Amino acid sequence: MQITLIFPPSWIPSQPFLSLPSLQGFLKKEGIHDVSIRDLNIEVMDTLLSKKRVEDTYVKVNERIRRGGKSFGNDTDNSGETERIEWVKEVIEFENMFQKVEWAKATLKSEGFYDINDYVESWKIIDRWLQAYGMLYYPSEITITDNSMKYSVYSSSDIIKAADDENENPYRDLFQGHILDSIVKDGPSLVGISVTATSQVMPAFTLARLLKERNKDTHITMGGSVFTKLIDNLKGPHKLFELVDSFIVFEGEHALLNLIEQLDGKKDFSKVPNLVYRDGNKTRVNEPFHIEDINSLPTPEYYGFPFESYLSPMRVLPLQSSRGCYWRKCTFCNLHIDNLRFRLRNLDLVLEDIEKLKEEYGTRYMFFSDECMPVKQLDNLSLRLIEEGNDVKWMAGVRFDRGLTKDIIQKARDAGCLKMVYGLESSNKRILSLMEKGIETETIKSIIGYCLDSGVAIHMYIIVGFPSETREEALETLDFIRSNDGFIKSRGASCLPCLFELEKYAPIMRDPGKYGLTKIAHPKRDDMSLGYFYETNKGMTPDEACNVYGYVKRNR
Structure with a gap:
């Protein structure tokens, strides 16, 4: 079969x-x-970012303008439809999407990726084109990593309606x-x-x-x-x-x-x-739920994936040295649900994975997609790579663990580590304590310094609006990042703010009152809800947090 x-x-x-x-x-x-x-x-993205898709869309746009803005099979009077479709035509014509979309895609797959001006311009073009394309299915939208419709992804009734909607669901086409x-x-x-x-x-x-x-x-x-x-x-x-x-x-x-x-x-x-x-x-x-022995699992096989289509100048392959999170205490996080138990993969098998992936797919670039690689695993991996003269280049997700010393980070860099991904979340002592991150601000500063000294690039995630967080505490984290001149100017530095969401199974739900959470609920129609709406009697309201999040995102 x-x-x-x-x-x-x-x-x-x-x-x-x-x-x-x-x-x-x-x-x-x-x-x-x-x-x-x-x-x-x-x-799908490769098809969307093609001259042919732009040309086909242009034909559809002109036909819909001829029909008074209405899509095929849809004779309802949609206010503003003609204006939206005419705007799409203007974007295609006057912004020359016929050529620019292909240029942007080619740039991100080439050395142009490393030119900051070309890189930024490429994403602007792609964002603009996807915005225009999405107008054909208004009010639905498509972005490079997301989509939205008037239907809720948390409602099974809405999901079924969306799957059958030939006018507003772009994925049917x-x-x-x-x-x-x-x-x-x-x-x-x-x-x-x-x-x-x-x-x-x-x-x-x-x-x-x-x-x-x-x-x-x-x-x-x-x-x-x-x-x-x-x-x-x-x-x-x-x-x-x-x-x-x-x-x-x-x-x-x-x-x-x-x-x-x-x-x-x-x-x-x-x-x-x-x-x-x-x-x-x-x-x-069917229970009890099966937990895999990750030391009995083979190397991943990527045959069948179109490597030439990914928007990167290098072929980067994910692999794992562990499953689950060894910390499992962060009060905002429910990723511990995905893996019932933390497990390490035997280091000999990890090194075997690296060699097989290098040989079979012709790349030296790997991404360890572990939730967070333990310090000892990181150190031992680095030592083995150095001893064996392996020329692999890699990045990994790690914690701001106080065991992460300058020597360990330098060893990782010598072993080919180009970047480390950290969950900073906050630099405020009170918020870090409530999150149960198990880290101190001084430890964070030291590890950032070790990375900068060693030439390891840094990516940090931060959370805005953790329950009871004040505006001042959120902006303290922004200032912590912006005031670190070495980080800001370092090669490959990046930071992604995220707006706090109260998620199902997050440890914070065990004692919501401790965090000032009140009136926790989700819409009755949302039978697929993964989180909750809430009110709080401490710190920022959810609306205030959203506004601060927007400010942080614009000014990070």
Whole structure:
């Protein structure tokens, strides 16, 4: 039987995501060879950023202007539609999108990526073009890493409506034609769709709808961290089973293997670990949940991904030296839900992974996608790479751990580490304590200094609006970053502010009163909610935090 695994839009377009290559490598190790993987995120983006797509859109725009602004099959009176479509025509014509879109895409794949002016201009062009393209499906929007519609990704009723909406859902058009035909022609008995972020929800279920319209007998399963956090929500006669046959929660390797075996055999889905499925009138959740032995897993296999399409001058491949988070205490974070237990991969296997990926895919660039690599693992990895003369270049996510010394960071740099990704979140002592980050501001300053001295670039995430945080405390973090002249001027430095969201299963929910949280709720229609609206009697209100977040984002 043929198995097709799909990673849908919208996601970062600069490198592949690890989920499908990990599954493909495992299945082939277990003797399942009729498996293919598709990164529709980059396939769709590559199609969107093409001269042909601009030309096709221009033809559609002129036809809709001729029809008074109305889309085909839509004769309703949409106020402002003509003006919007005429604006799209102006953008295409007067901003020369016919040539500029291809230039921007080519620049990001070449040495022009490293020219800051060309880099910024390329993203401006892409943002502008996607804004214009999205107008054809107004009020829906498409950005480089996200999408939005009038429908809520947290409502199953809305998801179904969106999947059927031919006028406002751009993904129905984007998937129709080559992409859908190329999937169906292989005749897959099983299609697995990996959904790691809410930005992928609408495209994923749209694709599922279109595939079911072509062949209702194709078994469609969805997996990924989004559904792991929705296990309780999926119980009962859930509407989403109209579009898919099953969900895989937590880790997927053995679950997918067993699902394939049952589809090819007795179809006894009770034997499939981590599976959520309909059994007559009941929804079954197969427990206990299986935890993978990551030292028995093979090297990821990326065959099937279009490497030439990613918006990066270098081929960068993700891999892991661990699963889960060894800290697991941050009160705002629910990533600990995705992995039931923290596990380290044997360092000999990690080094074997690196060598295989280098040899098979012709690249020296790796990204360790661990939640946070433990200091000892980082140090030992660096030592082994140096001893073996490995010329790999890499980056990794780490904590501002006080065990991260100057010598360890210098060793990592000598071993090829180009960048470290940190969760700063805040520089304020009180907020750091409430977050239970387990770090001190002085430790943060020291580690930043060690990185700068060693030539390791730094990326930092910060959170604005943590409950009880005041405007002054949020701006203190902004000042902490901006006042560090060495960081600001360093090569490859970056910082991404995030607005606090009260997420399902975050430890903060164990004692919301401690943080001044009141009136925690979510809309009744949101049966797929991953978080909550809230009010607070301390610090900034959510609206005030949103305003400060905007200020920080503009001035970081």
